[in-house]
Amino acid sequence: MQERTSSVDSYALQRAPAETQRLQVQAQMLKPVTQRLFEQAGIGPGMRVLELGSGAGDVALLLAERVGPQGEVIGVEIDADIIETARKRVREAGFTNVSFVNADIANLPLEGEFDAIVGRLIFIHLPSPASTLHRLSMMVRPGGIVAFQEYDMAHFTTTAVHPPNTLAGQMFTWIGEAFRRVGLPLRMGLELYQVFLDAGLPAPQMLGEAMIITGTDPIGCRLGAETTRSLLPLILKFGLATAEDVEIDTLAERLRQEAVNQGLVMRGPDVISAWTRLPNE
Numbered sequence: 001m002q003e004r005t006s007s008v009d010s011y012a013l014q015r016a017p018a019e020t021q022r023l024q025v026q027a028q029m030l031k032p033v034t035q036r037l038f039e040q041a042g043i044g045p046g047m048r049v050l051e052l053g054s055g056a057g058d059v060a061l062l063l064a065e066r067v068g069p070q071g072e073v074i075g076v077e078i079d080a081d082i083i084e085t086a087r088k089r090v091r092e093a094g095f096t097n098v099s100f101v102n103a104d105i106a107n108l109p110l111e112g113e114f115d116a117i118v119g120r121l122i123f124i125h126l127p128s129p130a131s132t133l134h135r136l137s138m139m140v141r142p143g144g145i146v147a148f149q150e151y152d153m154a155h156f157t158t159t160a161v162h163p164p165n166t167l168a169g170q171m172f173t174w175i176g177e178a179f180r181r182v183g184l185p186l187r188m189g190l191e192l193y194q195v196f197l198d199a200g201l202p203a204p205q206m207l208g209e210a211m212i213i214t215g216t217d218p219i220g221c222r223l224g225a226e227t228t229r230s231l232l233p234l235i236l237k238f239g240l241a242t243a244e245d246v247e248i249d250t251l252a253e254r255l256r257q258e259a260v261n262q263g264l265v266m267r268g269p270d271v272i273s274a275w276t277r278l279p280n281e
């Protein structure tokens with residue numbers, strides 16, 4: 001099984017209010033793609049679903065609506081602060097079928113059986129996704145669902161932007177290189193196939209969707225700038241750029257202006273979905 005040396009305590013994107021905010025901006029972009037995954041995987045009313053790495057609660061909110069009042073969603077999140085944001089958002093949305101466990105996925109104090117186990121952008125942060133999935137899939141009932149979504153960012157260089165030689169291209173290079181240097185897998189999305197197999201699961205069905213960003217996109221430039229903000233300590237530490245190069249507080253607006261003026265088209269992360277069903281016994 002594939003193992004990495006990165007520790008869960010070294011969450012590369014920082015633990016800060018700005019990161020909590022960034023996850024919610026990112027979730028706006030990902031909402032339709034994640035809904036498609038849950039639809040295709042067969043997650044529906046009445047199901048009991050375990051969600052890994054809940055962050056600010058966006059995936060749990062989608063699931064709460066999908067499983068309905070007869071269903072139940074249990075989210076697992078290691079960070080005690082962000083889980084309070086997730087709880088508040090679920091309360092404010094009026095859902096009573098969601099709860100969160102503040103725990104490390106590696107030592108999950110949970111029992112019982114689930115109809116599905118799901119997660120979005122969590123395996124990239126785990127040192128050994130396949131062995132984690134192998135262990136947790138024991139909690140899924142026969143015929144139950146396993147469904148995950150991760151990014152492929154292997155193209156995160158200046159060529160992610162057309163035409164080339166732009167500030168946006170530099171930003172993609174900073175982000176890609178920061179992930180690369182800290183040892184996080186830029187191909188986690190495509191690695192999902194092997195992760196499922198190494199976990200002892202049936203080969204997953206897979207689908208990839210490219211996130212295309214232009215200057216008129218209301219989210220893309222902001223998300224790029226906020227991702228740069230969360231990675232800024234690493235970008236500076238690795239000498240990928242100086243604070244003056246990045247000028248973080250004006251980056252989103254400068255990107256937007258550049259994108260509009262030059263008609264830029266940016267290939268953001270590819271979102272890779274993988275899902276399967278356990279054999280019926």
Ligand SMILES: C[S@@+](CC[C@H](N)C(=O)[O-])C[C@H]1O[C@@H](n2cnc3c(N)ncnc32)[C@H](O)[C@@H]1O
Pocket residue numbers: 008011023027052053054055056057058059076077078079082103104105106119120121122125126
């Ligand atoms: C990139 S965020 C994604 C959040 C959410 N799934 C979404 O798509 O909006 C990853 C989340 O997983 C959490 N996380 C990372 N390692 C974890 C672990 N070992 N156990 C539980 N949560 C973890 C982080 O604290 C972070 O909130």
